[in-house]
Amino acid sequence: MTASNSYLLHLADNPMILGQRLGEWCGHGPVLEQDIALTNIALDLIGQARLLYQYIAGLEDVRSTEDQLSMLRYEHEYYNLLLVELPNKDFGNTITRQFYYDAFNLLQYEALTNHPNVSLRAIAVKTLKEIKYHYRYSSEWMIRLGDGTEQSHTIMQSAVNQLWRYTGEMFIPASFENDLLAQGQAIDIISLKEPWLEKVSSILSQATLSLPPDEPMRTGGKEGRHTEDMGFILTELQYMQRTFPQMQW
Amino acid sequence: MVTTDTHTKQLQASLDWLSIRRRIASALYEVSDPEIPGISIVDLGMVIDIRENEGQWQVDLAPTYSGCPAIDVIPFMVKAKFDEAGLPGIGVDMVISPPWATEWISPIGHQKLLGYGIAPPNRHGSLMEGSPKQCPQCQSENTVIISPYSSTPCKAAYRCLDCLEPFEYFKCY
Numbered sequence: 001m002t003a004s005n006s007y008l009l010h011l012a013d014n015p016m017i018l019g020q021r022l023g024e025w026c027g028h029g030p031v032l033e034q035d036i037a038l039t040n041i042a043l044d045l046i047g048q049a050r051l052l053y054q055y056i057a058g059l060e061d062v063r064s065t066e067d068q069l070s071m072l073r074y075e076h077e078y079y080n081l082l083l084v085e086l087p088n089k090d091f092g093n094t095i096t097r098q099f100y101y102d103a104f105n106l107l108q109y110e111a112l113t114n115h116p117n118v119s120l121r122a123i124a125v126k127t128l129k130e131i132k133y134h135y136r137y138s139s140e141w142m143i144r145l146g147d148g149t150e151q152s153h154t155i156m157q158s159a160v161n162q163l164w165r166y167t168g169e170m171f172i173p174a175s176f177e178n179d180l181l182a183q184g185q186a187i188d189i190i191s192l193k194e195p196w197l198e199k200v201s202s203i204l205s206q207a208t209l210s211l212p213p214d215e216p217m218r219t220g221g222k223e224g225r226h227t228e229d230m231g232f233i234l235t236e237l238q239y240m241q242r243t244f245p246q247m248q249w
Numbered sequence: 250m251v252t253t254d255t256h257t258k259q260l261q262a263s264l265d266w267l268s269i270r271r272r273i274a275s276a277l278y279e280v281s282d283p284e285i286p287g288i289s290i291v292d293l294g295m296v297i298d299i300r301e302n303e304g305q306w307q308v309d310l311a312p313t314y315s316g317c318p319a320i321d322v323i324p325f326m327v328k329a330k331f332d333e334a335g336l337p338g339i340g341v342d343m344v345i346s347p348p349w350a351t352e353w354i355s356p357i358g359h360q361k362l363l364g365y366g367i368a369p370p371n372r373h374g375s376l377m378e379g380s381p382k383q384c385p386q387c388q389s390e391n392t393v394i395i396s397p398y399s400s401t402p403c404k405a406a407y408r409c410l411d412c413l414e415p416f417e418y419f420k421c422y
Binding site: 047050123129140 | 320349377398401406
């Protein structure tokens with residue numbers, strides 16, 4: 001696997017796995033409007049992943065299909081962030097995970113709109129429109145719930161703290177990112193850390209939530225080393241393709 | 250020197266070309282987004298190119314949202330419509346660049362959305378999605394957002410504070 005293809009898969013696996021996670025809310029949202037909102041965001045994310053998988057599948061040195069790439073790889077062959085594979089838990093936890101990711105994704109996709117690869121740039125320009133809406137949605141809920149009742153505030157602060165250790169990975173380059181960075185083919189994610197922290201601090205402060213203290217960050221997802229939760233997602237995600245190989249809908 | 254005969258043939262070829270193009274366009278007008286029936290994909294601004302190269306016709310469509318469930322159905326419906334219209338073998342592609350924008354929805358599209366009970370996109374104010382000009386039911390300007398996502402990713406849920414009816418607003422994209 002070339003560094004470039006690993007990087008593209010990493011970009012595709014993030015929305016794929018997060019989309020699958022958000023899809024679990026279908027029929028279980030706290031109220032109808034939020035059930036629909038979360039599943040609409042899930043649809044956007046899976047659509048974004050699909051654009052990337054379709055592009056990767058057509059590359060000379062890959063020659064695969066979008067189904068093969070999204071649904072038939074083994075766990076260690078997925079390069080998504082650990083953050084996106086974590087369980088939904090409650091609505092507050094789901095929103096916080098979404099908020100951390102959206103704030104990062106917004107910055108990442110703004111940078112990708114200047115990527116030298118014209119296909120990747122086109123996907124970024126298109127999907128950035130959707131990512132802006134995702135970020136607005138999750139940040140509004142952070143404020144509403146953080147600055148809500150005593151109970152919602154407590155739940156949100158706990159989610160903010162629990163998920164914090166999974167945010168560091170967004171700004172620590174994987175080996176493929178380091179390889180590509182030298183050629184200007186990957187985004188300098190280290191440089192996104194400051195603007196991300198600014199965005200997050202600003203929303204958390206409006207939400208009357210405090211920024212968690214420094215702690216060791218969990219990494220490995222981008223290199224294919226996942227949490228226990230990943231296997232469970234893949235079991236569900238891959239069930240149909242593995243039971244009925246080559247099935248299409 | 251061009252003879253009259255060649256001239257006539259060239260003219261006929263141009264007319265044939267125009268006729269095929271017109272038939273393609275008419276067929277496209279008859280295809281609607283299954284999520285918003287009654288509004289053709291042309292009025293939704295999804296048809297971005299109809300072209301011909303050495304006898305091979307090609308239609309480019311712009312998908313709306315990346316995750317729109319209609320993304321696979323629409324090219325299928327377009328091809329079926331071409332077959333029905335006696336226009337086989339036309340290539341149909343989804344093209345993401347330039348990205349589809351709500352500005353591409355035609356004035357007829359706006360009217361049809363309204364008639365369907367959906368407030369059309371209205372870019373004004375500081376919000377990226379804009380806001381509905383008025384309630385599609387009672388035309389009141391006194392409306393409030395319920396949720397930024399509605400039955401599809403492209404719409405937000407609103408409520409009219411005068412007639413109290415809920416309605417959908419097509420967000421700017």
